[in-house]
Amino acid sequence: MNKPVKPEDTGAILKVVGTRPIRPDGVEKVTGRAAYGADLHLPGMLIGKIKRSPHAHARIISIDTRKALALPGVKAVMTSADMPDLAAEHYEAGESASNLRDLSANVMARGKVLYHGHAIAAVAATSNAIADQALDLIEIVYETLPHVIDVEEAMAPGAPILHDQMFTAGLGETPTKASNIATKHRLDRGDLAAGFGAADIIVETRYSSAAVHQGYIEPHACVASYAADGQTQVWSSSQGHFVIRGLCAKLLKMRFSDVRVIPAEIGGGFGGKTTVYLEPLALVLSQKSGHPVKMVMTREEVFRATGPTSASVVTVKMGAKLDGTITAAQVDLKFQAGAFAGSPVGAAVMTSLACYDVANFEVTGWDVVTNSPKVAAYRAPGAPNAALGVECAVDELAEKLGIDPMTMREKNAVRNGVRAPYGPVYKNIGYVETLEAIKSHPHMSIPLGPNQGRGIAAGFWFNIGGESTVNVSINEDGTAIVSTGSPDIGGSRASMAMMAAEVLGIGVEQVRPIVADTASIGFSTVTGGSRTTFATGMAVVQAAEKLVADMKRRAAETWGVEIDQVVWQDGAAHCLQAGKAPKGALTLAALAGSAGKTGGPIATVVALNAQGAGPGFGVHVCDVEVDPETGHVTVLRYTAAQDVGKAIHPAYVEGQIQGGVAQGIGWALNEEYVFSTGGIMENAGFLDYRVPVASDLPMIDAVMVEVPNPAHPYGAKGVGEVPIVPPLAALAIAVRHATGVRMHDLPLSPSKIRAAIDAKAG
């Protein structure tokens, strides 16, 4: 951007940004025509299926695939022996980095199976039924090993060790004994002892949350087609087809140019579709069979082998003066990583105190491997778990001090100029404004009845920028095409079209936004980290601005005037010099129609690494009623305020907030991975893994606070992730005030609440 436009200066003249047009991909999606990962059918296509481990932890003694391969209709069988043995190389993928050796061993087990459901072999056959039969014919001999799933048990001395070569990093010295603790993270400032010494009151508390799944309704799906010359095409539902390409190429040692990934529509991801599970296997099966191969997970496979996020244990010690000033905080975060290192505990450490201006703190995080599926990113990864502990501790402090919880938060709130606990100095943040939005909301003055309680909690997420490429071209009739490499997971085509239309000065219906495949546009990292409207949007605006400059040049040449005598307004070039433009303004259509005479096609590309993403803050208030007979929690009303910078398409911003809240409510109240003593998930289906349904929820009032981010042309900040951060604590606190008992372990199931009420009653 040459000259960032301050949104407050242009707010009055914005014509498209801030309105609520119908999304350009909407009709396709309400008529059933939009093609998702499982909707593609190619001639000669085979069905690929995966054989999965029946054990939570076992050594693989032998795999015999001969009988499966001999079955008529079976065209290929594969194991990890068909994939390269990789070194431990890190690959950056937007919000998360992958260790390629671990990723390879996750998509296809190598040496050991590390969780129930771990892939161990795959087949491609001419029908579903034959593929199923073939899986049954694969003979595997295991030596079962003791397993561990609970994060604290996995840290304890004597726990079964998953990886013989894992030595805890971050301890200062390398230990000599292998451990399930991959990394110890630490963040501190000030003098902790002095901080606690200055406190009039100290709380020490502990909160835990269970592993939960992202729960996208579309199971993972892809089609891979490997050609004899090594050129392949992959159709895949993902949050980033360039990352799918990169991971496939790296895992299979292929040239990036030989892997063309075509983005299917994506049926939800929430972070869980930023990595690969099926694509490399489908590619190997396609190569071995000489046919295109389609692979689609069942819901059970989605639960057993993808996602979830970390179960966690958070302990907080926090001290404050009688006036509510927090003087010290000590936070310890233990995170389940699943079978391979890489839980989001690092982000949890950095976000845990991000809403609080505390001089003295120490935050410790533990990344712990366990015999459960490798965790994947889930909406503000790590932050909700941390906020559960910290926000509840703040509420405990406020209660002990007799201070209103809102006042407690205002008193200790981070403001512009304060150094964030994770390092940078906050600029242009809207946390105080967001607190104020809740404080003055009518929700706060609604009286509560018996067995009802109100919970307030805050949340933070960094938001990111990152790499995006955008092509904008003007068609011969003056309409525009905007191509991005960012999958549209919740309405981003609309916001891209709107920003282009705003700059070009045309109607949004004249802009056709598309998501281009990896061979049709330059690199763009995942749709994740709440980056797309910010970063890809920035590229769209810059590209449109380049085209406006180009069109002004063309108009100046046509009129024979200097370029500074041309202004662009309402989709047309206007000449400031009298008498030079007898036919009046040159519209986009006129310029496009004569482009051949003024230098050829009107098109441009912008590739950038967007900097300056504005961090996001949310403040939520919820009211619940707890049935003292059953322990059932009814969410009566919910209001979520968030600093969104500037809402490009307010309806989809509200939708992000409402959706994040709903997921947070599910996390707080219902959702959890339940494991048997044998380490098998016992609720791998939507009947027993209970995500919120329509009748569980009230309307969710999304309040958009707009404190613009000057790094974005219209002031946008990321919005998708913040809203899942406060609900866990907000619900736990509301239940506390409804029942008088503090619930420390999520989910807040009726049986747990009943037991706590009974225990309190004695």
Added chain:
Amino acid sequence: MSKQRTAAIVNGDPVEFLSDAGQTLLDVLRDELHLTGSKEGCGSGDCGSCSVIVDGRLVCSCLMLAAEVEGCRVQTIEGLSTGSTLHPLQQKFLDHAALQCGFCTPGILMASKALLDANPDPTESEARYWLAGNLCRCTGYDKIIKAVLDAAAELRQDRKSA
């Protein structure tokens, strides 16, 4: 195993198909008739993404055997609009931004149609309970419920003025 021949009316048109004994209506809609608008989110009747209407009754097509629709009228998302004119439910879902990823949308639209066919003036609570069998993970249901109630109002108005 021999396949069974079934004849039915799908979205107003006569169709015939062959299916294995174990093939579900969803399998046949998607794989044989290429009507991929109905989605499989779970295959166990828990998510509602495959919702279709069979002889006026809302069903999860993943729980119904294909052969069971012999002689039945089946309505899927592909038949909800009239030519290029969207059904009021489809239009209201667009107006209210009641979809994000759109994967659950076909099933929710068919379930909503069944609701409004049965109850032209549902309360918010009735709409929420009727749609409790259709999971949406993106929206928190807020805008979906508003769209359904708004479409109901419009359909009532259309009926009055008709």
